[in-house]
Amino acid sequence: MYKNSKMAKSIRLALMFGGASLAMSGTAAAQAQSDDEQAEEAQERITVTGSRIKRTDYESSSPVQITSSEEIKASGFTRIEDLMNSLPQVEAAQTSYIANGASGVATLDLRGIGTNRTLVLMNGRRLQPGGVYSQAPDVNQVPAALVERVEVLTGGGSATYGADAVSGVVNFVMKDDFQGVELNVGASGYQHNNNNEYIQGLMDDRNFDYPNGGSGISGKSYNIDLTMGGTFAGGKGHATAYATWRQINEMRQETRDYSSCALNAAGTACGGSSTAPLPNTYFAPIVNGEYDFDQEVFWSLNPDGSFSPYDGSNVYNYAPVNHFMRPDTRYTMGAFVNYDVSDSFRPYMEVSYMHDRTAAQIAESGTFYAYNVLTIDNPLFSDAQRQQFRDQFGPDVDEIGTYIGKRNVEGGPRMNNLEHNAFRIVAGAEGYINANWSYDVSFQYGSTSSSTAYVNDFYLPYVSQALGAEGADACGDGCTPYEVFTPGGVTGAAADALGGVAIMTGTTSQRIVNAYLTGEMDATFPTSDLPVAAVIGVESREIDFERIADTIYQEGALAGQGGPTNSLAGGYNVKEIFSELSVPVAEGRDGIDSMTVDFGLRFSDYSSSGKETTYKVALDYNITADWKLRASYNRAVRAPNVAELFAVTSIGLWGGTDPCAGDTPELSAAQCANTGVSASQYGNIDANPASQYNGIFGGNVNLDPEVADTYTVGVVAAPTDNLNFTVDYWAIDIEDVIGTVGASNTLRQCAITGQAQYCDNVNRAPSGSLWRGNEGYVVATNVNVGEETYRGVDLNANYIMEDVLGGTITARMNGSYYLEKYADSTGQDCAGLVNSVCFPQPDWRHSLTMTYSSDSFWTAQAKWRYFGDVGYDEEVDNLLIADGGIKAQSYLDIVTTFDLNENTSLLFGVNNILDKEPPMVGGSISTNANTIAGFYDTLGRYIHANVTFRF
Incomplete structure (x- = not known):
């Protein structure tokens, strides 16, 4: 269709440089082909992401962003989530930069609409869910070296692929037609110059240690990728096989000055935890069998063994030993x-x-203010300490209630060992029934087994026993008393004896049977000579999930777990009928080079939520051979997953701030009274220095499916032989959103509005606290929370200049502008905004890549990655208040490739060559290590190199 047009030349340009907003698949982009051969092959029927109809052109009626294998290799990333998170259309989800709360998997969040609303495919077929903590696919199972290209489809794809494709589709197209043998060996690491005067000054104020000057190369990683392929049986068959190994070394927060202490919520001081090596403890007498909050004191243990009122200075800098980047094999x-x-x-x-x-x-680990009652004659107390209690509470005090904050520095850090094994098989057959119709029948089975072993955390029954607490077993033979009130009294052996191990295993499985027919009908539209094309098919999917937690997990008996983790088992199945229809309306007329209207329809019957219908309509209008308009509407549906339906309600932790805590609360006394704060408690509730509070989380079997309407309108143009671009407006409206109102948002909305729908979910402990013990918490279980609205514009452009200094220069722009990101549950438009409920997605974000390809043996590339500024609208984080939010960030990457001979090539690159630090935020906003980890460049300069051998 476009053989001699500018559009065909633009196709060749896009193929050379990764594509802008085009769509390819199947055999249409074989690496070894010349540009002219690829343009010729544009006439062949291919399958475009977002449809099962075989087409003769590369453009689709829905915008598809393509990242080529060359771009993947040039990025230097061996973790596919790092590559995807560098795209302007993707927000960071679970990454290797998460330690506390890590699931061990890597997930994708297209448009920031949620990992459960991003459908992930491999070669056009679903990946199975990931692990014990995740219902989203784990993209760790996608080897970066084997990816031919990544296709990102904007807008709902439920009519084509079924549920979950609300924000869009990410399709990893693999190298399944490889010829020969290729061995790729790579290494990489991070380097940074530690010279952040601001946080170094804060650590000097606390006498904290931190690194200074050049870091050397740390966080080293190594990879070996082997690919083999060839034909057999006289050319009738083809096989591609691969094996990869990747080793990533750990990085702790102590390796960077900007992460060597945990900032407080305001970002104005090194905070840390009041669970300290010398404990801080709440004491109160037991009166008539009850803890007397009216007489409560909060005392610190001094080096001389005495107690003094806590003044905020006795905190533990827990940051250095935390992982900044997890090790991984x-x-x-x-x-x-x-x-x-x-x-x-x-x-x-x-x-x-x-x-x-x-x-x-x-x-x-530590005692983390777990509640215990001790008698005054407990041998852990010294005579001087007993006298202090009698002076404070009266001479007749007999029992003392305690909330002890003692850090287990004698026993070493906690560790969550996470392991995943994923297996996937697809078997099927395709072929032609006649000249016009073909079929495809397949069976797919995917299974992921996973486990977690949480080690070196305090086992609370042992702690109570070693404290000699009332109600606990006596500390007899084999039990070493826990000398928490004697400075230096706890030995390593005593600490080790209090440790426990919690183990949890899980298995998820996915079985899919799919069959469809596709072809051209003996029918045409009156104004067109081209036949109508159609797809008709059936699909059956079954998802099962089982997570088995041991007794320690289920009882929440480890001190640092924040509450119980329960077993979970469940599943559902869905039976579907789907169809598509592509109707050529006209071609070769004035003002109409070609026009096609596409339709899609899918009927689904879920065992969990009943019958649902999804559909789509799309327009593909070529005004001329070089200018195209495209538009689409999709109705998408997402049924609740197993965890959303069946997770047992239990207590856990949420990060943020209590606006009614501290000496000078953020909110007024009247507002805080709505959340349960009494007049005497106002101004006397302690904030958690680690910005962690209790919440009740869990599933809901009465959830309704989410329903979304997605719209796209765009222009595809090739105004010159050397330039093509696309501009697409997209909009996604979701109803009956499955989620939580959010513990932080619930608390704030209760205070501000006083409405029962929020305040009924806030339960303060008798002290007014939401973090001491388990008596205070905010309920945040799954519900259908209302509506969400997302709007944006994507811009992509490719430009080529030939015969420049004996070579070719190509340029590519990929940008995304967020217009709206509104949710009923928060009442906020989060586009270009960061706060306690808004992820810092800039209004505008782009990457601009310039590549020079010489006529000899080398190629050089430079990339500019830009994050626009993000506003801040709260009164907590002084760092963000001072800067007006997060300032715009720019990163520069360079990479050079050398073809040493026909069989050997060498690549060397540096990402973030200027060593720009990530923007720092306070404890209420940070996802890890005082920053938005994994979104902005987190660890400084990234140096990578690899050598490739081909045979």
């Missing part, structure tokens, strides 16, 4: 095989296996 292997028995029967198979092991290290 991954193996993958797999194969893609097809065999042409005949044109009518071509069986194929895909098989893959992944083993991944990571460990999330966080600061030492």
Whole structure:
């Protein structure tokens, strides 16, 4: 259709440089082909992401962003989530930069609409859910070296692929037609110059240690990727096999000055935890069997063994031993095989296996203010301490209630060892029924087994026993008293004896049977000579999930867990019928080079939520051979997953601030009274120095499915031989959103509005606290929280200049502008805004890549990644208040490739070559280490190199 047009030349340009907003698949982009051969192949029928109809052009009626294998390699990333998070259309979700709360998996969040609303495919077929803590696919099972390209479809794809495609689709197209043998060996690491005077000054004020000057190269990683492929059976069959290994070393927060202490919520001082090596303890007498809050004191243990009122200075800097980047070891292997028995029967198979092991290290355990009652004659108290109690509470005091904040520095850090094993197999056959119709029938099975072993955390029954607490077993033979009130009294052996291990295993499985027919009908529209194309098919999916937690997890008996973690088991199945229709309306007329209207329809019957219908309509209008308009509407549906439905309600932790805590609360006494704060408590409730509070979380079997309407309108143009661009407006409206109002938001809305729908979910402890013990908490279980609205514009452009200094210069721009990001549950438009409920998605974000390809043996590339500024509208984080939010961030990457000979190439690159630090935020906003980890460049300069051998 576009063989001799500017659009065809633009296709060649896009193929050379990764594509802008085009869509390719199947055999249409073989690496070894010349540009002219690829343009010729544009006439062949191919399958475009977002549809199962085979087309003869590369553009689709829905915008598809493509990242090529060359771009993947140039990025230097071996973790596919790092590559995806560098795209302007993706927000950071679970990454290797998360320690406290790490799930061990890597997930994708397209548009910031949620990982559960981003459908992830491999070769057009679903990946199974990921692990014990995650219902989203784990992209660790996608080896970066084997990815031919990544196609990101904006807007709902439920009519084509079923549920979950609310924000769009990410399709990893693999190298399944590889010829020969390729060995890729790589290494990388991070380097940074520690010279942040601001935080170094704060640490000097606390006498904290921190690194200074050049860091050397840390966080080193190594990878080996082997790919083999070739034909067999006289060319009828083809097989591609691969095996990869990747090792990433840990980085702790102590390796960077800007993360060597935990900032307080305001970002004005090194905070830390009041659970300290010398304990801070709440004491009160037991009167008539009850803890007397009216007489409560908060005392610190002094080096001389006496107690004094807590003045805020006795805190523990828990940051240095926390992981900034987790260690990780991954193996993958797999194969893609097809065999042409005949044109009518071509069986194929895909098989893959992944083993991944990571460990999330966080600061030492502690007593974390667990409640215990001790008699005044307990041998842990000295005579001088007993006298202090009698002086404070009266001579007749007999029992003392305690909330002890003692850090287990004697026993070392906690560790969560996470392991995942993923297996996936696809077996099927395709072929032609006749000249116009073909079929595809497949069976897919995917399973992920995962486990977590949480080690070196305090086992609370042992602690109570070693304290000699009332109601606990006596500390007899084999029990070492826990000398918490004697400075230096706790030995390493005594601390080790209090440790416990919690173990949890999980298995998720996905079974899919899919069959469809696609072809052209013997029918045309009156104004067109081209036939109507159609798809009709059926699909059956079954998802099962089981998580088994041991007794320690289920009882929440480890001190640092924040509450119980329960077992979970459940599943659902769905049976579907789907169809598509592509109707050429006209071509070759004045003002209409070609016009096609596409329709899609899917009927789904869920065992969990009943019957649902999704549909789509799309317009593909080529005004001329070089200018196109496209528009689409999709109705998408997402049924609740197993965890959202069946998770047992339990207590856990949420990060943020209590606006009614501290000496000078953020909110007024009247507002705080709405949350349960009494007049005497106002101004006397302690804030948690670690910005962590209790919440009740869990599932809801009465959830309704989410329903979304998605719209796209765009222009695809090739105004010159050397330039093409696309501009697309997109809008996504979601109803019956599945989620939580959010503990932080619930608390604030209760205070501000006083409405029962919020205040009924705030339960303060008798002291007014939301973090001491488990008596105070905010309920944040799953509900249908209302509506969400998302709006934005994507811009992509490619430009080429030939015969420049004996080579070719290509330029590519990929940008995204967020217009609206509104949720009923928060009442806020989070586009370009950061606060306690808004992720800092800038209004505008882009990458601009310039590549010079010489006519000899080398290529050089420079990339500018830009994050626009983000506003801040709260009164907590003084760092953000001073800067007006997060300032715009720019990063510069360079990479050079050398083809040493026909068989060997070398690549060397540096990302963030100027070593720009991530923007620092206070404890109420930070996701890890005083920053938005994994979104902005987190660790400084990234240096990478690899050598590739081809045979």
